[in-house]
Amino acid sequence: MSKVQKNSIVIKDLFKSYDGKANENVIQEINLEIPRGEFFILLGPSGCGKSTLLNIIAGFISKSGGDFFIQNKEVRGPGKERAMVFQQPDAALFPWLNVRENVEFGLKMQKVSKVERNSISDKYLRLVGLSDHEKKLPEELSGGMKQRVQLARVLANDPEILLMDEPFGALDAQTRRTIQQELIRIWTHTKKTIIFVTHDIQEAILLGQRIGIMSKGPGSFIEAIYDITLPYPRDITAPSFNDIYRKVQSHFEGNGMAENVVNF
Template structure:
């Protein structure tokens, strides 16, 4: 495998509105402009920025759900043109992402079933995925019997069961209460450490980014959003957000949001 899971080269994205499709002289502004980034295999990489800055758009381009306007997107050395089994995606809204008529284990095994993997081969993979996210005792429950955090665990387990090399998470804990959110953050770190997968994680929460990421790419404001800077976080896990080191990191990131760059 290429030592770089993801390579973004001069990636830009423009949404064209329906009315402007018929007005050749009117061009919508770029949502993303000239994004350049290399993410090594096995890295926990956080995309951080204000709501509407285009970070989720970039995630969807990498996932293959959206076409880029220009530039090049390589995943594991191959040009991205569509979704692929090498990329597992976890969305913010678990309510609509998992199937209410299927049990937990049926949801987790759904992708493999659609790929015609036999039940005999599916079962040990489902069991392993359940164990990774701590849902062994809830395998036969339906989504309506689960809490919000447990539904997100189902999403993560379903992605892991398909064995992607890259796990893509778009603000997956944004709707959870603070306590459940921290539990899920720790669970995700544990899964990452056990599997060695490359993780892309989108958030607008500075503390969440500081708690999770090995590297944090900070987006500028829209339109024509860019990656202003990528910050390396040289801290071991689990992290203490109240340590001097973490507070300095959070303050440093705040500087980029407030004045567009580090404090002078």
């Protein structure tokens, strides 16, 4: 294994098979290195194994073979340096706790003092724009606000790596665009490493520094990586943006996957 930057993610020849048969892998030959602080996108058609790979990185499911390292240490399960942001925030929030209590929940479990918990939750409630809603219960929030609460709670626990599994897929278009812009602002502020799963080409180009495109499943692998060097914030109407969009779209069309990705 080559020497890598501290806190980077290194995956070598990773595969996953649910029945133990190598010729029936869900994903295979995954080779990837993500440096610290990068915003990396996993893009591909539905059912290609993006979420499977993300859940292996999270430690929620085990790999069947290959190597997986974070900060040059082999990973065998979940760790506090990683945190997942799910597509459905209702599954992650406690309905009987208000916004602030949800954000502070992990800190409370770690026995962080009330004064320090309040200071940390203040910081992240401001960061996600929810300072005026701290006493509301999840049922009183919109979908976008719930997703902000989930993000604030994850950030409050200060993981090095954010894993995001199509987190904006259930939001309406306007809310989605707003939250995308907020995520870029938060990432720029925190310098966290982000691995973001989507099947939306526009979203991938809008957010990511690099885009890893997965092939059709089963037996999916990362068949191409695109470097996106456009400055932030990105303008989806700019010619340079649309040039990249057409290039990525042509990749899917050339591989018979265009019907399974989102296009605008």
